[in-house]
Amino acid sequence: MRIVLFGPPGVGKGTQAELLANHFHLVKFSMGDLLRQEVAVSSSIGRRVESYLKQGNLVPDDIIVELVYNFLLENRERDILFDGFPRNLNQAHSLEQNLAQLGQKIDFALELYIADEEIIKRLQNRLYCSSCGRIYNCLTDPPKKKGICDVCGQELIKRDDDEEPVIRRRLDVYNSQTRLLTEYYKELNVYKRIDASGSKEQIFKRICEILDGYIDKE
Numbered sequence: 001m002r003i004v005l006f007g008p009p010g011v012g013k014g015t016q017a018e019l020l021a022n023h024f025h026l027v028k029f030s031m032g033d034l035l036r037q038e039v040a041v042s043s044s045i046g047r048r049v050e051s052y053l054k055q056g057n058l059v060p061d062d063i064i065v066e067l068v069y070n071f072l073l074e075n076r077e078r079d080i081l082f083d084g085f086p087r088n089l090n091q092a093h094s095l096e097q098n099l100a101q102l103g104q105k106i107d108f109a110l111e112l113y114i115a116d117e118e119i120i121k122r123l124q125n126r127l128y129c130s131s132c133g134r135i136y137n138c139l140t141d142p143p144k145k146k147g148i149c150d151v152c153g154q155e156l157i158k159r160d161d162d163e164e165p166v167i168r169r170r171l172d173v174y175n176s177q178t179r180l181l182t183e184y185y186k187e188l189n190v191y192k193r194i195d196a197s198g199s200k201e202q203i204f205k206r207i208c209e210i211l212d213g214y215i216d217k218e
C-alpha cells in the first residue's frame, strides 16, 4: 500500500500523517521533516536547501528525487505514507517511475483542503517539537505545559517559515504547482478529496472512512 497525502501548508498534513502511520502501521515519509533535519545538522544537503525553506520555495527536484529514491530502496517491503511529496508534476512522474521499477504503484492520493484565511490563522499559531515532530496549535491544541512537548518534554519552537510573508509564498507555490496533482491523480483513479476543517479527530475519521477496508491494521 502506497499513499500520497497532499494539501496546502497548514492544512494539517503532518498531524494526520502521524495519526495514520500509527493507526495503519505505515512507514511515514515526511519530506519537510527530513529537509529540516538536514538543515539542523548542517549536512551538505542541509546547506544546499536552507535558503529555499526559509523563503517558502520548493527545493530543486534533483535533490528531492534522490532523497526519495534512497528511501524507496530501503523500504521496498513496507507500506508507505508520503507526506509533502510529490509537490509538483515532475516529482509525481518520477515517483511513479521509481515505483514501477519496483513493481509498485500509488494506491491512494488524498488531498486535504481548507480556506486560505483558515490556513494563515492555523500557521501563525503553530508550534512544533523538533525532537519528536509532534505539532501543536496555541489556540486549538495547546501542550499541557506551556512551550513544552507533552510527548518528550522538549521545548517547542515556531518554524522559521511560519511568518505571514513566507506563508503567503508557500500558498502561492501550492496553488501554482502542487494543485496540479489533483488532475494527475484523478486520471490515475486514486484521487480522494477530504474536508480538513474541524478538529484533528474529525479529519482523521474522514480519512479512515476512505481507507478502512483497504488496509489491514495488523
Ligand code: ADP
Pocket: 008, 009, 010, 013, 031, 032, 033, 035, 052, 053, 054, 056, 057, 058, 059, 060, 064, 083, 084, 085, 086, 087, 091, 161, 170
Ligand atoms: P508545509 O506543507 O506546511 O509547507 P512541509 O514541512 O511539508 O510544510 O515543507 C516545508 C518546506 O520544505 C517547503 O516549503 C519546501 O521549501 C520544502 N519541501 C518540502 N517538501 C518538498 C518537496 N517535495 N519538493 C520541494 N521542496 C519541498
Ligand code: ZN
Pocket: 129, 130, 131, 132, 133, 134, 149, 150, 151, 152, 153, 154
Ligand atoms: Zn516532542
